[in-house]
Amino acid sequence: MNPFRYERASDASMAIAMLAQAPEGAFLGGGTNLVDLMKLGVAKPELLIDISHLPYDRVELLADGSVRIGAAVRNGDLAADRTIRTRYPLLAHALLAGASGQLRNLATTGGNLLQRTRCVYFQDVSKPCNKREPGSGCPARExxxxxxxxxxxxxxxxxxxxxxxxxxxxxxxxxxxxxGPSGERTIPLVHFHRLPGDEPQRDTVLDHGELITAVDLPPLAFATRSHYRKVRERASYAFALVSVAAAIDVVDDMVRDVRIAFGGVAHVPWR
Incomplete structure (x- = not known):
């Protein structure tokens, strides 16, 4: 692990300003993925900015019927939340299909969205990898x-x-x-992650210094008619070979709307 500095931001504005001045810095929430990558020598931040105590740890029901999930809400707490289990059981099932109970008690909503690939070549610093070192090659193709x-x-x-x-x-x-430094914006999650193209080192559309504060779920009629299925090499604590999240809206025995998304098959959740 490389030497690094640690700072604890008192609020979001301070955290954003600190990261904007640190090109090789990183936010630290639950740390379940970042710390592993630091131990492997994949991530080498010069500055860690602790945001784990910022006030983004609540699940809120908004006036329009949507639900706001704070970026610091732990995966375990989110899966157990009564509103999520009742209105969005698909999400609760997906959360419980991931990692282990101990990791879910640390991992956060924002960090979960930002976790990096488990490709063995990306995680092995002795191998070339375009995601880790652009232009070095992709041994995974062969x-x-x-x-x-x-x-x-x-x-x-x-x-x-x-x-x-x-x-x-x-x-x-x-x-x-x-x-972020330029203010607040809202990004549809379906457009949040990037296909690799010729810049595989960029996983998301976030600009440097931007901080995820929350995820909003709209009040969808099909949210309760849903299912999550995951195929993996062992019964637990394994990443998906393929997964599917499916939801339908049925009115008078007719399917009015359908949502299907796949995991484990692309650089992004594939819908």
Whole structure:
């Protein structure tokens, strides 16, 4: 692990300003993915900005019927939340399909969206990897790629996005709220992650210094008629070979609307 500085931001504005001045800095929430990547030598932040105590740890029912999930809400708490279990059981099931109970008690909503691929070549610093070192090559194309992309891949990268939660949220038309040096903006989650193209090092459309503050779920009629299915190599604590989040709206025995999203098959949750 490389040497780094640690700072604790007192509020979101301070955190954003600090990261804007640190090109090689990173926000630290639950740390379940970032710290692992630091230990592997993949992530080498010079500055860690602790945002774990910022006031984004609540699930709120808004006046328009939508639900706002704070970026610091732990995965375990979100899966157990009564509103989520009642109105968005698809999301609760997807969360419980991921990681382990101990990790879900640390991992946050924002961090889950930002977790990086589990491609073995990306995680092995002795191997070339365009995502880790642009222009170095992609050995996964000719090597081990059982769990890599079949949709949306490029010559530069065939990595997949590992999140179960993101797949469910994409099916539910989630919106990501972010705050950055230029102010606040809202991004549809279906457009939040990027296909690799010729810049596989960029996982999302976030600009440097932007902080996820919340995820909003709209009040959809089909949210309760849904299912999440995950195929993996072992019964628990394994990433998806393929997963699917499906939801339908049925009125008078007629299907009025359908949402289907896949995980484990592309650089993004595929819808």
């Amino acid at each position: 090597g081990y790629h059982r769990n890599l992309a079949i949709f949306g891949a490029s010559e530069a990268c065939v990595a997949t996005h590992p999140s179960d939660m993101a797949v469910a949220m994409v099916a539910l038309d989630a919106m990501v709220r972010v705050l």
